[in-house]
Amino acid sequence: MxxxxxxxxxxxxxxxxxxxxxxxxxxxxxxxxxxxxxxxxxxxxxxxxxxxxxxxxxxxxxxxxxxxxxxxxxxxxxxxxxxxxxxxxxxxxxxxxxxxxxxxxxxxxxxxxxxxxxxxxxxxxxxxxxxxxxxxxxxxxxxxxxxxxxxxxxxxxxxxxxxxxxxxxxxxxxxxxxxxxxxxxxxxxxxxxxxxxxxxxxxxxxxxWDIEDFLDDAHNIPGCNLTEAERLWIDAWDEFVQVMWEEREGRRLPGFPLWADSWLDVRDAWKRDKSRVPDEPRIPTIDPTLPSWKRSHLIKNYEFFGAHHRVIRAWAEKWGLYTDSFPASRRKLEWQAQETPRLWDTVMHFRPSGIRAKAPTYLPALVAITQTSIVGPRERRVSPRETARLQGLPDTFDFGGQRPAATYKQxxxxxxxxxxxxxxxxxxxxxxxxxxxxxxxxxxxxEAVLDVAPRSPDGILKEHQPTG
Structure with missing residues (x-):
C-alpha cells in the first residue's frame, strides 16, 4: 500500500x-x-x-x-x-x-x-x-x-x-x-x-487554567521529591504567609520582593539610635549610589518591617531564619500568588533571587532542573512527563532511559x-x-485539523475543538 x-x-x-x-x-x-x-x-x-x-x-x-x-x-x-x-x-x-x-x-x-x-x-x-x-x-x-x-x-x-x-x-x-x-x-x-x-x-x-488538569503522580520519580531543607524553607515561609494574613487583617502580601536580610538593617539602626522611641524601629540611611530599583525595594522592606516588626521578629527567631539552615536566597520571598491563602497552595520556584510563589493556575517557563517548578498541593516538583505535556507533547513521547536532568533541560x-x-x-x-x-x-x-488539543492523563482527547 x-x-x-x-x-x-x-x-x-x-x-x-x-x-x-x-x-x-x-x-x-x-x-x-x-x-x-x-x-x-x-x-x-x-x-x-x-x-x-x-x-x-x-x-x-x-x-x-x-x-x-x-x-x-x-x-x-x-x-x-x-x-x-x-x-x-x-x-x-x-x-x-x-x-x-x-x-x-x-x-x-x-x-x-x-x-x-x-x-x-x-x-x-x-x-x-x-x-x-x-x-x-x-x-x-x-x-x-x-x-x-x-x-x-x-x-x-x-x-x-x-x-x-x-x-x-x-x-x-x-x-x-x-x-x-x-x-x-x-x-x-x-x-x-x-x-x-x-x-x-x-x-x-x-x-x-488549572495546573492540576495536567498533573498525575503516575509519572512521579524520586528526583521530583523535596529535600528536608526545602521543606523547612517552605514550611517557614508558609507560616509567615498565614501569620501576615492575620496581622494585616486579610490583606495579601505586598507585590515587592521581601528581603529578610534587609530587616536586619532596620534592627541594627534601631539599636544604634540612642534617642529612639522604645520598640519603634528606625528606617536606616540608604546608600544613594545604589540603583533606583534597589533603593525602592529597600525602602519598602524597611517600612514593611517597621509596621510588623514584633510578629516578624518572633517568626524569624522560631524558624532560625538567620542561621546556616537558610541560605541568603532562601531568606527572600517574591509573592505573586494574589489571594492564595498558603504557600503550600502555590506553585513555587527556587530562584537565586528568592522563593517565587504564583497562583496554581499556570506555571512559569520551564527552565533548568535547579529551578523546576514545585507544585505546592502535590508537595513535589513537576515530573519530566508533566513538563512534556506542558510543551504540547503526548504521553507517548519517548525519552528512553535518559537522566531526568536531560529531559528537564530539553x-x-x-x-x-x-x-x-x-x-x-x-x-x-x-x-x-x-x-x-x-x-x-x-x-x-x-484546511488542516488541529491535532494538538490537550489530552487528559489517561490519553482521552478532551472535548475542545477550535472554530473557524
Missing amino acids: SQTAPKFRFVDLFAGIGGFHAALKSYGGECVYAVEIDKEAAQTYARNWGHNPYGDITADANDDVMNVPEHDILCAGFPCQPFSKSGAQHGMEEARGTLFWNIARIIQVRKPKIVMLENVRNLAGPRHIHEWQIIIETLRDEGYRVAEKSAVFSPHLLPPEYGGRPQARERVFITATLIPESFETDPRLEFEPDPLTLPGTDWDPREG MGNGVNVGVVWNVLREHVRRDAWLLKGHGAIGESIR
Missing part, C-alpha cells in the same frame, strides 16, 4: 527534541533534514521521529558546502549571538560568524517558501534592536515579505481548544513568505504586513507545539494571497 504523499517538505534547524517537527508533521509535512548539536537531544529526536539530527549546522551550510536539501518550509529556533555594530556592513555580511548567518545561507541557496524563526523574547527588545533589524533586512534582501513589528506568543495565552498549555513561555516568532516572481509588482507589497495575532484573545489564563530549551501550530496557521492565513503563487502549500495548511 502506498503512503500518502507529503503536503510539503520542511527542515528543522537547531531541532532540539522536535517541537517544530511535531507541529509540522501534524500538518502533513515531511522532514527532509534536521540538525541538532546536543547529543542527548538528538537521541531523543531520533527515538521519536526516526531521523538522527546529530550534527553541526556550520559544517552543513556555509560558503563551500550546502548539505541542506530543497524544502518548502524552514524552521529554526536558533541561538542569537550578538552581531557586530562596527563598520558599514549590512545583512548577511554583518551576520557572518553567527549561527543566523548559516540560516541565511540556506535561505539564499534554497529559497524556501516559508521561513519560521523562533527566539527568546529579548531578541525583540530594545537591547537587541540592531540584531533584529539585521534579521529583518536579510530576509527582505533575499526576497521575503516579513513584518518588522515583533510577534510574541506564549502557550498560556492560547485556549486549550487551540492547543494552549498552562505555561507562561513568551517567545518571539519571525515568519516570512518568499515573494513569487509573478507577484513582484503587486501593489499590496508596498504595505507593511500586519504582525501575527493568535486566536483566543478573550481567553483569561488566570481564570481558565523541555526547558524546547518550543511549544501548540504555539508553533498556530503561528504557522495564522501566517498562512495572513499571506494566503501571496502563497497562491506557491501552489497548494497554503491551502493544505489552512
Whole structure:
C-alpha cells in the first residue's frame, strides 16, 4: 500500500527534541533534514521521529558546502549571538560568524517558501534592536515579505481548544513568505504586513487554567521529591504567609520582593539610635549610589518591617531564619500568588533571587532542573512527563532511559507545539494571497485539523475543538 504523499517538505534547524517537527508533521509535512548539536537531544529526536539530527549546522551550510536539501518550509529556533555594530556592513555580511548567518545561507541557496524563526523574547527588545533589524533586512534582501513589528506568543495565552498549555513561555516568532516572481509588482507589497495575532484573545489564563488538569503522580520519580531543607524553607515561609494574613487583617502580601536580610538593617539602626522611641524601629540611611530599583525595594522592606516588626521578629527567631539552615536566597520571598491563602497552595520556584510563589493556575517557563517548578498541593516538583505535556507533547513521547536532568533541560530549551501550530496557521492565513503563487502549500495548511488539543492523563482527547 502506498503512503500518502507529503503536503510539503520542511527542515528543522537547531531541532532540539522536535517541537517544530511535531507541529509540522501534524500538518502533513515531511522532514527532509534536521540538525541538532546536543547529543542527548538528538537521541531523543531520533527515538521519536526516526531521523538522527546529530550534527553541526556550520559544517552543513556555509560558503563551500550546502548539505541542506530543497524544502518548502524552514524552521529554526536558533541561538542569537550578538552581531557586530562596527563598520558599514549590512545583512548577511554583518551576520557572518553567527549561527543566523548559516540560516541565511540556506535561505539564499534554497529559497524556501516559508521561513519560521523562533527566539527568546529579548531578541525583540530594545537591547537587541540592531540584531533584529539585521534579521529583518536579510530576509527582505533575499526576497521575503516579513513584518518588522515583533510577534510574541506564549502557550498560556492560547485556549486549550487551540492547543494552549498552562505555561507562561513568551517567545518571539519571525515568519516570512518568499515573494513569487509573478507577484513582484503587486501593489499590496508596498504595505507593511500586519504582525501575527493568535486566536483566543478573550481567553483569561488566570481564570481558565488549572495546573492540576495536567498533573498525575503516575509519572512521579524520586528526583521530583523535596529535600528536608526545602521543606523547612517552605514550611517557614508558609507560616509567615498565614501569620501576615492575620496581622494585616486579610490583606495579601505586598507585590515587592521581601528581603529578610534587609530587616536586619532596620534592627541594627534601631539599636544604634540612642534617642529612639522604645520598640519603634528606625528606617536606616540608604546608600544613594545604589540603583533606583534597589533603593525602592529597600525602602519598602524597611517600612514593611517597621509596621510588623514584633510578629516578624518572633517568626524569624522560631524558624532560625538567620542561621546556616537558610541560605541568603532562601531568606527572600517574591509573592505573586494574589489571594492564595498558603504557600503550600502555590506553585513555587527556587530562584537565586528568592522563593517565587504564583497562583496554581499556570506555571512559569520551564527552565533548568535547579529551578523546576514545585507544585505546592502535590508537595513535589513537576515530573519530566508533566513538563512534556506542558510543551504540547503526548504521553507517548519517548525519552528512553535518559537522566531526568536531560529531559528537564530539553523541555526547558524546547518550543511549544501548540504555539508553533498556530503561528504557522495564522501566517498562512495572513499571506494566503501571496502563497497562491506557491501552489497548494497554503491551502493544505489552512484546511488542516488541529491535532494538538490537550489530552487528559489517561490519553482521552478532551472535548475542545477550535472554530473557524
